[in-house]
Amino acid sequence: MRDEDEKFMRLALELAKRGEGWTNPNPMVGAVIVKDGKIIGVGWHRKFGEKHAEINAIEDAKAKGYDVRGATMYVTLEPCSHWGKQPPCADRIIQEGFKRVVVAMEDPNPLVAGQGIEKMRKAGIEVEVGLLEEEARKLNEIFLKYITTKLPFVSIKLALTLDGFIATETGSSKWITGEKARQRVQELRRKHMAIMVGSGTVLADNPRLNCRLENCPEKVKVILDRSGRVADEMRKGRKFRLFEDGRVIFFTEKPEKFKGIAEAYPITEPAKILKKLGELGIDSVLVEGGRIACQFLSLADKLYLFYGPKLFGRGIKPFECLKVENTKEAPLLRIESIERLGESFLVTAYPGW
Ligand code: AOF
Ligand code: ZN
Numbered sequence: 001m002r003d004e005d006e007k008f009m010r011l012a013l014e015l016a017k018r019g020e021g022w023t024n025p026n027p028m029v030g031a032v033i034v035k036d037g038k039i040i041g042v043g044w045h046r047k048f049g050e051k052h053a054e055i056n057a058i059e060d061a062k063a064k065g066y067d068v069r070g071a072t073m074y075v076t077l078e079p080c081s082h083w084g085k086q087p088p089c090a091d092r093i094i095q096e097g098f099k100r101v102v103v104a105m106e107d108p109n110p111l112v113a114g115q116g117i118e119k120m121r122k123a124g125i126e127v128e129v130g131l132l133e134e135e136a137r138k139l140n141e142i143f144l145k146y147i148t149t150k151l152p153f154v155s156i157k158l159a160l161t162l163d164g165f166i167a168t169e170t171g172s173s174k175w176i177t178g179e180k181a182r183q184r185v186q187e188l189r190r191k192h193m194a195i196m197v198g199s200g201t202v203l204a205d206n207p208r209l210n211c212r213l214e215n216c217p218e219k220v221k222v223i224l225d226r227s228g229r230v231a232d233e234m235r236k237g238r239k240f241r242l243f244e245d246g247r248v249i250f251f252t253e254k255p256e257k258f259k260g261i262a263e264a265y266p267i268t269e270p271a272k273i274l275k276k277l278g279e280l281g282i283d284s285v286l287v288e289g290g291r292i293a294c295q296f297l298s299l300a301d302k303l304y305l306f307y308g309p310k311l312f313g314r315g316i317k318p319f320e321c322l323k324v325e326n327t328k329e330a331p332l333l334r335i336e337s338i339e340r341l342g343e344s345f346l347v348t349a350y351p352g353w
Contacts, residue, residue, distance in 0.1 A: 005102055008032045008039070008074040009132045013104070015044040015053070016076045016139060021190035021217055022047045025283035027077055027107075027143035029053035033061050035071040040064065054079050054089040058096060069097035076136045078107040078129070081116040090116040093125070100126040104136035109147050142191070145301060146283035151274050153284040156293050157188055157304040158318050165315035166290035171204070173290070177308035181344035185288075188304060190216045193282050194249075196296075197289035199225035203233065208241045209288075218246035220282055224292055225250050226268055228257035235261075249280070270295045294321035298353070303333065305347040 009032075016030030023029075023045050031053040033041035041061025045053045054075055061068050079089035079101070093101060106114055106129060120127050137144060142153040158166055159176040167173035175182070189195060189211040201207065202223055209221045221242045223230060230240065230250070235257075242248055243262075250264040251273050258264035267273050277285060287296050297319060324330045332352035339346045 004037070005074070005128075005131055008034055008072075009076070009102060009104055010135075011039075011042070012053075012074045012076050013132065013135055013139060015042055019045050019047070021211070021215075024048060024142065024193045025146055025281055027140045029075065029077045031057035031073055031075040033057050033066075033068055033071050033073050035066065035068070040066040040071065041068070049085045052080065052086050052089050053077075054093060055086070058092065070099045072100040072102065073098050074102045074131075076104045076132075076139065078103050078105065078112060078114070079116045079120065080107065080109075080112050081119050082109075082111040084111070088116070088119075090119045093120060094123040098125055100128070102131055103127065103129045104131055105129070105133045105140075108144055141301070142284045146278070150278045152194070152277050152282050153192075153302070154274065154287060154296055154300045155188070155192060155284070155302040155304060156287045156296060156300045157185060157306070158290055158293060159306045159308060160318070161310045161312045161315070162307055163311045163313065164317060165312040166318045167316040168312050169314050169316070171316070174205075175308070176310055177306045177344040178342045180342040181306045181308065181346065184339070184341055184346060185306070186211055186213050186216075188286055189213075189219060192219075192284040192286040194220035194222050194277065194285040196222040196224065196285050196287045196292070198292040199223060199227075199229045200291055201289045202230050202240060202242065206241050208244060210242075210245055220247045220249060222273075222277065222285060223248065223250050224268070224273070224289070225252045226254075228252050228254035231257035231261055231264075249277075251276075270299055274299060290316065290318050293318045297322070297331075297351075300351055303347075303349045303351070305349065306341075307345050307347065309343045 012030035012032045016028040019028045026048050029045040031043045041057045043053050043056025043060050081088050081090045117127050145153040195209045248262050251267050252264050255264045255266045333349040334352050336348045
């Protein structure tokens with residue numbers, strides 16, 4: 001029984017991932033309905049504001065002509081008990097006559113927080129909680145942070161040489177990693193609502209900062225431009241590609257320079273920038289600018305370090321602001337994984353502080 005449960009929950013987790021990038025700032029959720037050992041319906045939360053996973057799974061089973069009465073539902077997040085953009089899933093599960101519900105994790109949303117589980121139990125449904133909980137928590141690490149703190153999940157992405165440089169002394173950085181690694185960056189962009197860089201990157205590279213995968217929503221582009229250099233250039237007639245799609249937000253000491261050109265806030269302190277992004281409904285930010293990385297290091301939730309097979313000897317280092325003198329003082333990272341991407345590799349790590 002336990003083995004079977006795990007198999008169905010793994011499938012629910014896989015289904016949930018199909019919503020990646022589309023559900024923010026809501027969680028990714030997957031659901032599988034099983035009756036007499038057979039999968040009769042599957043569903044996932046496809047897009048923010050749209051139907052929840054459980055409802056999609058129930059509708060899938062019904063469309064195939066199945067009766068869900070007496071069935072078991074496997075769902076990666078506690079079914080909701082509140083009225084949001086959608087009606088409460090727990091009520092629907094009760095109405096439909098499910099016998100058993102297996103939940104990977106409780107919903108940390110204070111509006112739910114165990115009440116969905118309680119409601120279903122009170123209605124006589126067998127509810128089990130905690131199957132593959134670790135995987136479910138990892139899947140929704142962005143949602144977990146945002147719903148509990150109202151601050152965005154901060155990831156820092158860097159492309160480094162094997163000797164730890166992000167650019168040569170003259171500022172050249174194209175390219176340190178190979179094509180496969182750069183493709184992987186696109187996946188990271190899909191996962192995060194916003195991409196953040198400094199004005200230096202915008203002026204030097206004129207990047208699009210979009211997500212070029214087939215299945216990817218528009219990104220919010222966040223530019224740190226203390227002195228308003230991008231606005232100055234725009235007034236001179238220069239066109240920037242980052243305006244081609246998505247929302248663009250500047251943080252600057254000179255908001256007046258952006259009047260009539262772009263959305264800008266008079267904030268430059270990293271912690272305050274994050275607070276503002278949270279207030280704007282942005283649940284995650286991928287810091288891609290190497291030169292701003294160190295400012296956000298102490299606030300980071302995750303690091304994505306891509307290493308290319310090159311050596312520069314001299315050049316620009318990403319974390320010089322740390323100034324570690326003794327090895328004992330060095331901040332420690334907890335490595336989550338190491339992925340080989342052609343001749344490059346990706347180290348994913350969580351800050352240990
Ligand atoms: C579920 N299944 O598939 C999702 C859930 O505004 P709403 O109605 O879409 O509600 C959003 C909240 O509902 C969200 O913050 C989270 O707590 C929960 N999301 N719950 O049972 C789902 N996406
Ligand atoms: Zn729901």
